[in-house]
Each structure stands twice: as C-alpha cells, then as structure tokens.
Amino acid sequence: MLDIYEFSAVFPSGTEIYSQNVQNNIRSNRRTLGGSLFFDKLLGQLHVKSGYLYPPAKDGNLEELHEKIINAEIADHYKQSLLYYLLKDCSAFEDAEVAETFAKKSHLPHKYWIVIQGLWNLDHLEFEAALEYLTHPSLLPAFTEDILCVLIEHGKPVNKHLPLAYYNAVRPPLTNPDLQKSYFTYLARLSLIQAYFFIETQPVQDHKSLFQLLVDDALQHSRSDSPSNVVDELINLPLTEEQEAWFEEYLLEGKGRTYHAARDTVVARRLALGKYTEAIEVGQQLSGRRFNDINWDGIKNMVTTSLGSRVEIDSVFDPSKI
Incomplete structure (x- = not known):
C-alpha cells in the first residue's frame, strides 16, 4: 500500500505540475466561480488551513501543502481524497495515469474517487463531465446548493438542461431563498x-410568491423562438381556485397591473375558461388593442354573436363610456 505520508511516494520526482500557465488557469477558474473553487470549500470543510498554498506558486509550496x-x-x-485532487492536476498536464495509479495503490474508497473527480471537473469548468460523477447514486x-448555483450561472451556455438534470438527480433542499428564486426563474424560462x-x-408559505414570479417571468421574458407561446401557456395553466384569485389580484390590482399585457392576459384567461361576460367586464378598456396578433374588437364581435342579448356588449366596449 502506498504511503501517503511520504511526499516522494505521492508526487513523482521531477514532475512540474504547477507551471505558470497552470497556476493562471486555476486562478482564472476561481474568479469565474465567485472567488472560491470547490477544492477551497473542501479544504475549509475539513479544516485544512492551506488555501493560500493552492495553486502552489513557489518551490516548496506543494510539499508544504502535502504536509498540512x-x-x-x-x-x-x-x-x-485531497491528494488525489492535486494529482488530477498532474494527470491533466503531465502523466494521465498518475492520479488513478495513486487511487488504486492507496486504496482510495470508490465513492470518494467519484466525488473528487466531479468536483475537479467543476473547478475546471467541465460541467457536463462533472455531472456524470456528481449525480452518481x-x-x-x-x-449541492453550491453546485446547483454554479450550474445555473455558468452551465447553461454549455447545456441549458444541466441545472434541471442535477436538481432532478440530487434534489437539493433550496434553503437559500436567492437560490430558490434563481432556480425557479431558470426553470420558468425553460418550461413554464x-x-x-x-x-x-x-414550502406552502412560498407558493404565492413563486406563483407571482411565474406570472412576472411569463410577461417579461418571452422565448425568442415563439414569444406568444409563453403567455398562451400561462393562460391555459390548470390553476386552483386560490391560484385563480392570486392571478387576477396580481394582474388587476397588484404589482403585475403595470405590465402592458396584464389586463389582456386576464381577459384571455377568462375567455379560455368560458367566462365570457366576466371577460367583457374586465376588458372594457381594451377596445382597439391587439393581443397575440388578435384584435379585441374581433373578439368582441364573436362574443356578441355567441351571447346575443344576454349582455350589452357595445356599451361595455364603447371607449366614450370609459
């Protein structure tokens, strides 16, 4: 069994792991990830006070880091595990087998090998490769929350489904309100x-605020490929009675009323539910307006034909009476 306490047994003699280019890449990745690599987090969690030694910048720094x-x-x-991470740096730039050889000879437990591999990939911004390991059962x-945050912020350009795949596999608790909002916004833009x-x-106490955020996002951020689909999906959601009240309250009386299409969206929702007279009541200010390429006056005429004398449509939609 390899003696991990012997520096020369762990690190091959004459191997220059941390060239200036390698150091610069590691520091650049640290800045990209908000000032802290996952290796830094791991050192902190294990109470190894050696962050200033990584990446080793001077002769003897690697040996000092090994000692700590x-x-x-x-x-x-x-x-x-920590030594395996450092040898992964060596594997990437010198000997592709040195880290795996160390893992075998030191009998590193397989689950620790997997997680370190995944964290190393994350620290090197290899997000798809990282998820192959970090979602292992x-x-x-x-x-978990830190990983999800990184994937939302940096993983989407690589693959927009990475945050969703990680969340579904691991189910992080989202105890951080900012992360909950960030993930929900990401998810809403992926699929309303x-x-x-x-x-x-x-949690139940978050339902109303998340629902309002859903409405906000649908009205503010239409998808580039088919902008009308987002609002169409919003209008046709299977809302509960309570959510229906939230929907109308928010768009007619709350913060959402400031959106250009707020009242239009309520009218369209009521029409979709077959609430024709109720739709006319809230849509009296929309004469001449267009919504999703539909002229409300055309809708008025169709509803008039359907309802006949059951409602005085023209007087409701007459702009001179508003």
Missing part, C-alpha cells in the same frame, strides 16, 4: 409548465 494535509486531524480517506450529497408544478414541491 497529512497532518490534519481528519480520516485517511479524506487525506487521500452512491454519493452522499455534498455542496414544469415551473408551475415545481411550486407544489416547495
């Missing part, structure tokens, strides 16, 4: 319907 790791009051498998969740059903998975 092996002298830390943590289990050997944690020490092996054998892993206990670690840094998925975001709607996601609301039910969250």
Whole structure:
C-alpha cells in the first residue's frame, strides 16, 4: 500500500505540475466561480488551513501543502481524497495515469474517487463531465446548493438542461431563498409548465410568491423562438381556485397591473375558461388593442354573436363610456 505520508511516494520526482500557465488557469477558474473553487470549500470543510498554498506558486509550496494535509486531524480517506485532487492536476498536464495509479495503490474508497473527480471537473469548468460523477447514486450529497448555483450561472451556455438534470438527480433542499428564486426563474424560462408544478414541491408559505414570479417571468421574458407561446401557456395553466384569485389580484390590482399585457392576459384567461361576460367586464378598456396578433374588437364581435342579448356588449366596449 502506498504511503501517503511520504511526499516522494505521492508526487513523482521531477514532475512540474504547477507551471505558470497552470497556476493562471486555476486562478482564472476561481474568479469565474465567485472567488472560491470547490477544492477551497473542501479544504475549509475539513479544516485544512492551506488555501493560500493552492495553486502552489513557489518551490516548496506543494510539499508544504502535502504536509498540512497529512497532518490534519481528519480520516485517511479524506487525506487521500485531497491528494488525489492535486494529482488530477498532474494527470491533466503531465502523466494521465498518475492520479488513478495513486487511487488504486492507496486504496482510495470508490465513492470518494467519484466525488473528487466531479468536483475537479467543476473547478475546471467541465460541467457536463462533472455531472456524470456528481449525480452518481452512491454519493452522499455534498455542496449541492453550491453546485446547483454554479450550474445555473455558468452551465447553461454549455447545456441549458444541466441545472434541471442535477436538481432532478440530487434534489437539493433550496434553503437559500436567492437560490430558490434563481432556480425557479431558470426553470420558468425553460418550461413554464414544469415551473408551475415545481411550486407544489416547495414550502406552502412560498407558493404565492413563486406563483407571482411565474406570472412576472411569463410577461417579461418571452422565448425568442415563439414569444406568444409563453403567455398562451400561462393562460391555459390548470390553476386552483386560490391560484385563480392570486392571478387576477396580481394582474388587476397588484404589482403585475403595470405590465402592458396584464389586463389582456386576464381577459384571455377568462375567455379560455368560458367566462365570457366576466371577460367583457374586465376588458372594457381594451377596445382597439391587439393581443397575440388578435384584435379585441374581433373578439368582441364573436362574443356578441355567441351571447346575443344576454349582455350589452357595445356599451361595455364603447371607449366614450370609459
């Protein structure tokens, strides 16, 4: 079994792992990830006070970092994990087998090998590769909210489904309100319907605010490929009676009333539900307006034909009486 306490047994002699280019890449990735790599977080969680030594910038820094790791009051498998991470740097730039050889010879438990591989990929902005490891069913969740946050902020340009895939596999608790809002906004722009059903998975006290955020996002951020689809989906959601009240209150009386299409959306919703006279009541100010390429006057005429004498349509829609 390899002796992890012997520096020369862990790091191949004569191997220059941390060239200036490698150091610059690591520091650049740290800035991209908000000033903290997942390796930094791991060192902090294990109480190894050595952040200033990574990446090793001077002769002897790597040996000093090794010493701090092996002298830390943590289990050997944690020490092996940290050393394996450092050898991954070597694998990337020098010997592709050195990290795996170390893992085998030191008998690093497989689940720790998997999680370190995933965190190393994250720190190197290799998001798709990271998820192959970090969603492995054998892993206990670690840094789950931090990982989701990184995927929302940086993973979408690579693959817009990465945050959703990670959330569905790991189910982080979203205890941070900002992260909950960030993930919900991401989900709403990916799929309004998925975001709607996601609301039910969250604490009851958050349902109304998330629902309002859903309406906000639908009216503010139309999809570039088919802008009208977002509002169409909103109008046709299977709202509960309580949500129906939230919907109308928010768009007719609350903050949402300031949106250009707020009243139009309520009218369209009422029409979709077959509430024709109620739609006319709230749509009296919309004469001459267009909504999703439909002229409200044309809608008025169709409703007039359908309802006949049951409602005085013309007087309701007459702009001179508003």
